[in-house]
Amino acid sequence: MTRRPLRVGRLSWRVRPRAVTLCVTGLVLLVLLMALNMRIGEIDMSLADVLAGTFDVNSPAHFVIMELRLPRALTGALVGMALALSGAIIQSIARNPLASPEILGVTTGASVAVVAGVVASGSVNSGVSGLLATLGVPALSLVGGLLGAAIVYGLAWRRGLDGYRLVLVGIGVAAVFTNVKFWLLTVGDVNDTSRAMVWISGSLNARGWEHVVPTALALVVLVPVTLLGARSLDALRFGDDTVTALGVRVNLARALLILAAVLLAAVATAAAGPIAFVALAAPQIALRLARTAQPPLLCSALVGGVLTTGADLIARIAFSPIELPVGIVTAVLGAPYLIHLIWRSRK
Amino acid sequence: MSAATVAPRLHGIRQRRLTVLSALLGALAVAVVLSVTIGSKSVPLADAWHALTSPTGTENDIVIRSLRVPRTVLGVLSGVALGVAGALMQGHTRNPLADPGLLGVTQGAAFAMVSSIILLGVDSLLAYIWFGLAGALVASVAVFALGMVGGRGGPTPVTLALAGTAVSALLAALTSAVVLLDEQAMDVFRFWQAGSISGRSADVVWQVLPFILVGLVLAMINAPGLNALSLGEDVARGLGQNIPMTRTVGVAAVTLLSGAAVAACGSLAFVGLIVPHLVRxxxxxxxxxxxxxxxxxxxxxxxxxxxxxxxxxxxxxLEVGVVLALIGAPFFVALVRRRKPVRL
Structure with missing residues (x-):
């Protein structure tokens, strides 16, 4: 009873009731957390005010909700989903639960680019503010992330893309980027370093529609692509030879899926910085909750959204009025939960 | 294959291994000589020898004895420790992504250090290193305990790796929170993070030496058991291996080696990640x-x-961590591209 095929004409899908339940629960939880998140701000509102502000144009809260709070909540949810989906794809392809967009060079490349930008312009432009914050940092991050991924991809490609070689090349490139980042942090003024640290940790502070739109577009385009590729992804875990024999064009499928993962991670990082741990933990949490062999894609994305939004909520209220970067809390929240799941799975 | 043909082949392998071993020892000797003589003040080889054998208190003697020698010895100790720890870690987890920091030593050390700065106002290098060591040991024991209860009948590679990643992420997050709140901690942390063996006195060498020596002994004791384990747990059990024991000894060795190295020199754990791939x-x-x-x-x-x-x-x-990444990593990537990687 765990797998009922759903048939429409000649098409059929496998449906796992457990995964469906998980997805629905995740979605409800996500919306609830977003609503709770939108309550907080300079003036705290009730949930009713939030609802009215979202859907009633004449509500006094309408402007604040639509211009400030909704875009921030949406950025958090979408970025979390994009990162988690990216992680799920990479973990499936690398057949390695430790893999994350980091080994594709995306997040590390973005970090180097942004830290370099902040350190170079720090004392001149008073750090991450003004034009640099709204345009410069996301652009630097996007360029750095894609460049990093291109380097990893280019170096790992040799008559096809081997998952194992990709991981090893990724380690090497990530080591270079990470240490260059460490070095840049020692070069700059300690104030600039602190500012760069906030971005490196991943922050949702002051995110607006300009951050929501690119992330949403990326998800709208890439989620269907990824789901189409999910069958190949399922097959890829059996090893290249078996998969080729099963009639999957291994290299093409893998290349497209990796491209999707790179784009998702790059766009998400550009919007909110390299939020730690979501891409790694969300797929592993989803996999254990859904009891599947491989990270379930949609469930992973929703777990990622819930994790990020929940973490942002805590980041804002834990030490209020000081707001922690969300990336610090994702790990504080996600790590114990993952540990709990590992502990539970011993039975 | 008859016994008569096996014997010469085994002999050949042994010969080759000894040759490689002496070549590596030679390379290390060259590195040591360079490290003692070259620096912002270069010292001729004869003067360096003089400083070591019969010092008379000249400027060169002081540079060699109080700066270069401790730095070189610390470099050798940490390099050996990280290389061995990396190979052990990858063997136990059977994961090419496993670095000796996987058990949480790097983040444990970092968190203990920055906490000691803001909570206790600690401000000397030797004290940081004690806190770093303690943090590294506590973190990895926690990871091992988690992996232990998570796996069925002893820690399995996957639960160990995941538990390590989870604990590391948690500690890294707490460390970032601390350094964001306290600028002095940030200033110490960012230089430690870059990884360096400079400015460490002979005291630091004595501080980490016992941990590394015990770690090396445990590592070599662990080698045959790890060979059996890499055939798979069932085969290893069939060969009479006590699997939980083998794992525990291995993890203890990794903890001592990488904990000591990381506490003294900063986050250099990826040396241990890269080296085994170069050596395999x-x-x-x-x-x-x-x-x-x-x-x-x-x-x-x-x-x-x-x-x-x-x-x-x-x-x-330039901090050694940065140079290592800039030189070691491209070399590593070139190697991975050229050869078919030896799988674990």
């Missing part, structure tokens, strides 16, 4: 050879990188 084509998968080779290559690599860091950006120095 030479040694094959036999850990009795892989471990010593990795140690020697780790030490030579660390020293060469340190020497390059001293001369590449005068009048300042």
């Amino acid at each position: 084509p030479l040694s094959g998968t036999d850990h009795r050879w892989l471990l010593p080779y990795s140690g020697l290559v780790g030490a030579a690599l660390l020293l060469f990188a340190d020497v390059i860091g001293r001369v590449v950006a005068p009048p300042g120095e």
